[in-house]
Amino acid sequence: STFVLIIDEINRANLSRVLGELMYLLEYRDQQVRLAVSGDSFSIPANVRLIGTMNTADRSIALVDHALRRRFAFVRLQPEWGIVERFFAAHELAGVDLTKLKEIVERLNGEIEPDYRVGITFFLRDRLGEQLESIWRLEIEPYLEEYFFDRPDRVDAFRWANIRDKVLSG
Structure with missing residues (x-):
């Protein structure tokens, strides 16, 4: 064992x-x-x-x-969207276009250094369709405001008001 x-x-x-x-x-x-x-x-x-x-x-x-x-091996882990896809399938989540959400988060992460990227745990919620707005506005946006403190235009591009219609379905 x-x-x-x-x-x-x-x-x-x-x-x-x-x-x-x-x-x-x-x-x-x-x-x-x-x-x-x-x-x-x-x-x-x-x-x-x-x-x-x-x-x-x-x-x-x-x-x-x-x-x-020197006593450890180091493995960098990146967000694995397959986990979110399986979570969505297992929980029959509605109200969120996962493909569009993934595209937006990946585009956002393309502008962020690897150690600071937005991970997937934000989106592993049973009632994501109901919670996504508050997750985005109260957790992700403040994080972006801090990260892009000197570039408010980057924050604005990823504000809830600018992505809502893309990520919500039905």
């Missing part, structure tokens, strides 16, 4: 303090290592996986230090 430990937003913590000697053990998987503090022998078994998620857009938190970085 494989065991997985998931640490969400791993870069929010001082990992050297949180993981302590486990940092060293990550490099020597499945080998007994004598711990410096206690003197005990310890190992991380080969069947244990550690996954950490990071929000790289959050600049208020520390970058991952090099000692930790």
Whole structure:
């Protein structure tokens, strides 16, 4: 069996303090290592996986230090619209033209640096047709206002009033 430990937003913590000697053990998987503090022998078994998620857009938190970085593989995940399509199909959602919504979000994301792009979780809602306006106006637009603070024309292009008729159906 494989065991997985998931640490969400791993870069929010001082990992050297949180993981302590486990940092060293990550490099020597499945080998007994004598711990410096206690003197005990310890190992991380080969069947244990550690996954950490990071929000790289959050600049208020520390970058991952090099000692930790070399002990992990980094995989950048992009919005996967197939998940939204399957969600729509499974929940028989009405009122939203998913194709048009995807086109608009992808056009928007084309103007945003990769670490700041609008993701798909906004659109994984059971009553999206009823909620899309408030999601867009109260969550996405303020985000865009902050991102494009010096380019209000870019925000205006993606305001709810300018996309509503394209994304709502029926």
